[in-house]
Amino acid sequence: MAARRQPASGEQGRTARKPLVVTVAVLCALLAVLIGVLLLRNPLLCAAAKREIGKGDFRSAAYTISHAGGSRAQALEAYIDLRLDINNGYPALLSDFDREKVEGWFAKADALSVSDALDADTKAQAEEVRNRTGLLLDLLDDYERLRPTVLSAMDVFGEINRLYTKSENGRNPAFTVVDELAKVDAWEAQNAQIIVFADSVENAESCYLLNYLIKEIQGECADLRAAMDTVLANGYKETDRIRLTGEQHKVFPSIQNGSVSVNVAEKDVYETYLYQSVCRTLTQSLGTLYSAS
Numbered sequence: 001m002a003a004r005r006q007p008a009s010g011e012q013g014r015t016a017r018k019p020l021v022v023t024v025a026v027l028c029a030l031l032a033v034l035i036g037v038l039l040l041r042n043p044l045l046c047a048a049a050k051r052e053i054g055k056g057d058f059r060s061a062a063y064t065i066s067h068a069g070g071s072r073a074q075a076l077e078a079y080i081d082l083r084l085d086i087n088n089g090y091p092a093l094l095s096d097f098d099r100e101k102v103e104g105w106f107a108k109a110d111a112l113s114v115s116d117a118l119d120a121d122t123k124a125q126a127e128e129v130r131n132r133t134g135l136l137l138d139l140l141d142d143y144e145r146l147r148p149t150v151l152s153a154m155d156v157f158g159e160i161n162r163l164y165t166k167s168e169n170g171r172n173p174a175f176t177v178v179d180e181l182a183k184v185d186a187w188e189a190q191n192a193q194i195i196v197f198a199d200s201v202e203n204a205e206s207c208y209l210l211n212y213l214i215k216e217i218q219g220e221c222a223d224l225r226a227a228m229d230t231v232l233a234n235g236y237k238e239t240d241r242i243r244l245t246g247e248q249h250k251v252f253p254s255i256q257n258g259s260v261s262v263n264v265a266e267k268d269v270y271e272t273y274l275y276q277s278v279c280r281t282l283t284q285s286l287g288t289l290y291s292a293s
Contacts, residue, residue, distance in 0.1 A: 042068045046076055050122065056291035058083045075117035079126055082108045083289070086129070090283070090290040097279035099140065102286075106133040129289060136282045139201060143278050146197055150274070153190035154213070154267035156220045157252060159183065160227070164248045171243060177228045178238040184224050191217040207281040209257060209274045216252070216264050 045068035052061035058080050065077045082105065089101055109130035113123055159180075166172055194214055198204040205211065236242055254261040257277070262270045 042070050042073055046073055049076055049080065050119075053080065053083075053122070053125075058087065058291065071117045072119075075112065075115050076122060078108070079112050079118065079122055082112070082126075082129065083291070086286070086289050087291055090286060093283050093286075094280055097276070097283060099137070102133050102136055106130060106137060109133060132286055132289060136285060139197075139282055140279070142197055142200065143275070146193060147271070147275070149190045149193050150213075151267055151271055153187050153194065153217055154264060154270070156184075156187040156217055156224070157265045157267070159220075159224060160248075160250045163244050164246070166247075172245070174241045174243050176239050176241055177231055177236065180224065180228055181238075184221050184228075187217060188221050191221070201278075201281060201285075203281060203284055206284065207277050209255075209262070209270070209277045210281075212255060213264060213270070213274065 045064055049061040049065040049068070052058070052064060062077070062080045062084060065073055065080060068076075086105060089098075092098075093101065106129075109126050112118060112126035113130050115123065115126075118126065162173065163175060164172060191214060194210075194217075198207070198210055198214065201207065231242060232238065252263055252265045254263040257273050260273070262273050264270055
């Protein structure tokens with residue numbers, strides 16, 4: 001019986017290497033697929049998050065982007081967090097204004113609007129947040145600078161009563177028409193500054209206390225001018241020192257502001273609520289950024 005021929009040692013090596021080569025090739029192919037999936041995963045998740053942002057669904061967008069990685073995803077996540085913070089904080093801000101919160105939103109939006117990691121569309125949205133919060137803060141600064149002017153203009157509501165208030169000697173204070181008209185000129189100039197501020201607020205018509213104050217100052221200035229005209233019509237000169245006779249007291253109507261009544265004759269109290277009303281009106285300009293979902 002003939003003996004079996006044994007394969008040469010070289011043939012044994014080739015036979016053993018074939019399964020190994022196949023295994024390595026399969027692993028390489030799987031690795032390539034895995035790398036491809038990983039490379040596509042982040043862009044796909046970012047795109048999905050952006051679609052959810054477009055629908056105003058920032059909660060879903062936050063969940064989606066939390067599974068992505070990379071600088072672009074991190075920047076997008078920061079923008080989503082900002083919008084969620086605005087959604088959470090906006091309703092309370094209407095009733096209890098918090099300047100520091102708005103400043104925080106502005107700072108975050110400002111940083112995102114110049115981020116190289118954000119795509120153009122999202123960067124434009126961040127710019128809108130920055131612009132709206134920045135404008136709010138600028139207008140609030142404008143009002144705070146105007147505040148002394150507002151309080152000074154409200155002195156007009158005490159002028160008629162001052163002229164009829166007797167001093168310790170029982171006499172009403174002396175005045176000249178020229179001096180009174182100079183005061184009226186000053187109050188009208190101050191009211192003009194208040195009007196300029198109101199015109200700079202896009203929804204100033206909703207700020208009732210501001211509009212009411214403007215109209216009342218205009219009306220009181222007109223009444224004082226009419227009173228001075230009456231004095232002159234009685235034969236007095238503008239520079240004559242005059243004292244009114246009799247006892248009169250002008251009463252201004254109170255108006256309802258929420259659960260409280262305010263009166264322009266009580267300027268400090270009125271201005272406190274006016275400031276709150278201005279803050280609320282300015283906050284309403286952020287309403288376009290608010291999404292209940």
